[in-house]
Every structure is written in structure tokens, then in C-alpha cells.
Amino acid sequence: MKIKAAVVRDKGGPLTLETLDLEDPRDDEILVRVVATGVCHTDVVVRDGLLPTPHPVVLGHEGAGIVERVGRNVTKVAAGDAVVMTYDSCGECPSCAAHAQSYCHAFFPRNFFGTRPDGSSALSKEGTRIHGNFFGQSSFATHALCHERNVVKVPGDAPLELLGPLACGVQTGAGAVMNALRVPAGASFAVFGAGSVGLSAVMAARVAGATTIVAIDLHDERLDFARSVGATHTLNPSRDDVVASLVALTGYGIDYALDTTGLAKVIRQAAGSLAPRGTCGVLGASAPGTEIVLDEVHFMSGGRRLMGIVEGESDPDTFIPALIELHRQGRFPFDRMVKFYPLDEINTAIADSLEGRTIKPVVRMEA
Incomplete structure (x- = not known):
């Protein structure tokens, strides 16, 4: 045809x-x-x-x-x-x-x-x-x-x-929170990058019951939008010390961080903001061969974790209908x-x- x-x-x-x-x-x-x-x-x-x-x-x-x-x-x-x-x-x-x-x-x-x-x-x-x-x-x-x-x-x-x-995009962000990181009620969560994937993660974190939800982006209009869909705090790296701000906000670091940028420097910040036993998910793609450098003592001594995430670790046959229902309820x-x-x-x-x-x-x- x-x-x-x-x-x-x-x-x-x-x-x-x-x-x-x-x-x-x-x-x-x-x-x-x-x-x-x-x-x-x-x-x-x-x-x-x-x-x-x-x-x-x-x-x-x-x-x-x-x-x-x-x-x-x-x-x-x-x-x-x-x-x-x-x-x-x-x-x-x-x-x-x-x-x-x-x-x-x-x-x-x-x-x-x-x-x-x-x-x-x-x-x-x-x-x-x-x-x-x-x-x-x-x-x-x-x-x-x-x-x-x-x-x-x-x-x-x-x-x-x-x-x-x-x-893809919405499933990836929401699934990273709900399926891969499994952010529990009461946890703190920060997403680095407030595009459609990061904002989907913010909405999912609110559904999951996270009580501290931080969106980080260079564009203030994206940060304003993030607040309107569930972010409790926002940071702009052009004027905020992101790692110090996240540690100060929680007193010990973020429980769950998510990078959507694929930028090695940003991933290091995300990992550096983790609380002991905290987990950082990475789903932003970059060029093959890109290396991530971490502070080994900080990463190891606190039992911190770094994990790659593809498509939100979602089973689309069940997760996409679930997101549709959450949207119908006005929650997503x-x-x-x-x-x-x-x-x-x-x-x-x-x-x-x-x-x-x-x-x-x-x-x-x-x-």
C-alpha cells in the first residue's frame, strides 16, 4: 500500500x-x-x-x-x-x-x-x-x-x-521510579534533567508517595512546571550548588537519584548527592565509550549503588495500561x-x- x-x-x-x-x-x-x-x-x-x-x-x-x-x-x-x-x-x-x-x-x-x-x-x-x-x-x-x-x-x-x-519517554521516566528504583512512600528523590522523561519521573514519584521530590534543570520554566506536577523543591545548577543543596535539604543525602542527561559530570553529581545506601539510576544515553568517574571512597563506604535503566524496566503490557488508568484518575x-x-x-x-x-x-x- x-x-x-x-x-x-x-x-x-x-x-x-x-x-x-x-x-x-x-x-x-x-x-x-x-x-x-x-x-x-x-x-x-x-x-x-x-x-x-x-x-x-x-x-x-x-x-x-x-x-x-x-x-x-x-x-x-x-x-x-x-x-x-x-x-x-x-x-x-x-x-x-x-x-x-x-x-x-x-x-x-x-x-x-x-x-x-x-x-x-x-x-x-x-x-x-x-x-x-x-x-x-x-x-x-x-x-x-x-x-x-x-x-x-x-x-x-x-x-x-x-x-x-x-x-518510550513517559514509560522510561515513570518506570525508572516505579519499577527499577522502586521508590517507596516517604523517601527522598531527585531527578537530574526536567525534560519529558524527568518530569514523568516527578509525577511517578508523587504517585509513589515520595515526600521530598527535587527537580534539577537549567531552565526555570521547566522547574516551575515540575513544581506544578509534584516537585517539592527545585534547583538550577547555574546558581545552586546541587550536591550541597541536596545534602542540606535532607541532612544526609538523597535516597534515590535519577540522571536523564547522560552527561558524566551530572551523573557524578547525582551519585555524590546520595545518602548512605542510596541508589542512583542512569537512563540518559551518551556516546559509546563515555566513562563515568565517581569518588570511590564516598561510593563504596556508604554502600551506595549505581544502576543502568532501559525503558523504565517496564513490562509494557501491564505498565502502559496502569499509566493510562492513573491518568484517568487525574494522578498522572x-x-x-x-x-x-x-x-x-x-x-x-x-x-x-x-x-x-x-x-x-x-x-x-x-x-
């Missing part, structure tokens, strides 16, 4: 809207009419060639839409179902067998190689290959193919155009971060995100 899609052709260049050919779904694939897709920083990193995803490629990995067709081996969803498309996994490795699919041994090839597992692509233009299957979906398009492992059925009355960000207002753009303004959406004008852009796939 013919679809409209945003294609990355040049490293760091604008996405171009093109008419492409999309193959029919295979026996194990699902054809989704995309309603809307969130714009994530990972899309920008891949656009800029910082990860080895081949170009030309259709990106997009926070898609929400309606199932149109399913392959004959698919039983999880049916035509007409409302769905969110999330990250892909193999379902066969030790991590997947342990229901820890965000650490799938094949996570990188399944999500970043731009092909199906057999090396093929379902996308082409005038017979020329366009890479797809990005995060098992490539949803910067009017239609996408996905798989049972990365499709999540959602309630038919849910606000579908809002739900795409739950697939992630919709306040969202601004909508039509597909033909996708480059504006990306620019607004990078410049900090929009916290979470979502692109609507208008026909």
Missing part, C-alpha cells in the same frame, strides 16, 4: 515527507493506522547519525493507532483494536524469559538496525529500499507494521492521540507536557523540542 512518511535521508538533515510503499503484513506482523506519534530525543540522535542506524530510514517509536490488519499467526490483537506501539524484544533470551524484556539480549538489533530480523525492510520507494522497523514500528508515518511483542492493546475510550509517549497528568503538530510540521516539532519550547511534541498523522 502507499503511505505517507517522514524520511531521514541526510545525517542531521531535515526529515522529508514522501510517499512510500509498505508491504502487506507478514504472518507475524500487525498493520496499524497511526493516529499520532511522540517525538523522542532518540529519534534525533539517530537522525544525526550518532547511532549506527542506516539511512534512509523512517523513524518514530512512540506510535499509537488502530489495528487495520493482522497476520494469520497473530492472536494478541485484532482489526479495530486501539493500540500503543512500544519497544521490540525477541521473547526468547534469558532476559525476556524473566519478563525483563527491556534488557533483551537482542535489544539493539531489534530496535536500531532498521530492518526486520531477517535483514529485510517492508518500506521502499520506486523499488529502492527505505529502512524501517525502527523500534519494531517506524511510526513517523500514516501506517506502520509492528509485532505482538511490541504492541499493547489499550481501552477503546482512552485518548489515543495522547498515548504514544507512554511507549502527562498530557500537560504534550503539544500537537501535524505530520508536515515534524521538523518544527523536533526543533521546538531541542530548543526547549515544547516539552513533549506529538505528531498527528492527518490524512
Whole structure:
């Protein structure tokens, strides 16, 4: 079938809207009419060639839409179902067998190689290959193919155009707090970086019952927003000594810290702010080979912990519906971060995100 899609052709260049050919779904694939897709920083990193995803490629990995067709081996969803498309996994490795699919041994090839597992692509233009299957979906398009492992059925009355960000960015921040760090009621929590991931973590910390919730960012407007969704304190590193302030606030350091920046200097601050037996989660990606330097005596002597986190350690089939229900109850207002753009303004959406004008852009796939 013919679809409209945003294609990355040049490293760091604008996405171009093109008419492409999309193959029919295979026996194990699902054809989704995309309603809307969130714009994530990972899309920008891949656009800029910082990860080895081949170009030309259709990106997009926070898609929400309606199932149109399913392959004959698919039983999880049916035509007409409302769905969110999330990250892909193999379902066969030790991590997947342990229901820890965000650490799938094949996570990188399944999500970043731009092909199906057999090396093929379902996308082409005038017979020329366009890479797809990005995060098992490539949803910067009017239609996408996905798989049972990365499709999540959602309630038919849910606000579908809002739900795409739950697939990655929001799931990552909220899941880091609720699934990975397991921040308990009464704990102190600090997040370094108040973008959509960090703000999702703030909302989740409030749901979890943390009593001291600190957001740290260089942009005061983001800090104001963080206070409006649950932060009890905010710090701006341009004028605040972050580590000293966090220790002074609690008297001994933060119980749980989360870095969303991927910057080694910031991770050191996050780890340096920990109380004895405190835990720091790291989920911001940086260039391969980046090293983290810590004060070994401080880190070891207090029994402090540093852990990597991918996709919030979430089981999407249960966690995404849980976030939808929390939103329905008014306890997880992630919709306040969202601004909508039509597909033909996708480059504006990306620019607004990078410049900090929009916290979470979502692109609507208008026909």
C-alpha cells in the first residue's frame, strides 16, 4: 500500500515527507493506522547519525493507532483494536524469559538496525529500499507494521492521540521510579534533567508517595512546571550548588537519584548527592565509550549503588495500561507536557523540542 512518511535521508538533515510503499503484513506482523506519534530525543540522535542506524530510514517509536490488519499467526490483537506501539524484544533470551524484556539480549538489533530480523525492510520507494522497523514500528508515518511483542492493546475510550509517549519517554521516566528504583512512600528523590522523561519521573514519584521530590534543570520554566506536577523543591545548577543543596535539604543525602542527561559530570553529581545506601539510576544515553568517574571512597563506604535503566524496566503490557488508568484518575497528568503538530510540521516539532519550547511534541498523522 502507499503511505505517507517522514524520511531521514541526510545525517542531521531535515526529515522529508514522501510517499512510500509498505508491504502487506507478514504472518507475524500487525498493520496499524497511526493516529499520532511522540517525538523522542532518540529519534534525533539517530537522525544525526550518532547511532549506527542506516539511512534512509523512517523513524518514530512512540506510535499509537488502530489495528487495520493482522497476520494469520497473530492472536494478541485484532482489526479495530486501539493500540500503543512500544519497544521490540525477541521473547526468547534469558532476559525476556524473566519478563525483563527491556534488557533483551537482542535489544539493539531489534530496535536500531532498521530492518526486520531477517535483514529485510517492508518500506521502499520506486523499488529502492527505505529502512524501517525502527523500534519494531517506524511510526513517523500514516501506517506502520509492528509485532505482538511490541504492541499493547489499550481501552477503546482512552485518548489515543495522547498515548504514544507512554511507549518510550513517559514509560522510561515513570518506570525508572516505579519499577527499577522502586521508590517507596516517604523517601527522598531527585531527578537530574526536567525534560519529558524527568518530569514523568516527578509525577511517578508523587504517585509513589515520595515526600521530598527535587527537580534539577537549567531552565526555570521547566522547574516551575515540575513544581506544578509534584516537585517539592527545585534547583538550577547555574546558581545552586546541587550536591550541597541536596545534602542540606535532607541532612544526609538523597535516597534515590535519577540522571536523564547522560552527561558524566551530572551523573557524578547525582551519585555524590546520595545518602548512605542510596541508589542512583542512569537512563540518559551518551556516546559509546563515555566513562563515568565517581569518588570511590564516598561510593563504596556508604554502600551506595549505581544502576543502568532501559525503558523504565517496564513490562509494557501491564505498565502502559496502569499509566493510562492513573491518568484517568487525574494522578498522572502527562498530557500537560504534550503539544500537537501535524505530520508536515515534524521538523518544527523536533526543533521546538531541542530548543526547549515544547516539552513533549506529538505528531498527528492527518490524512
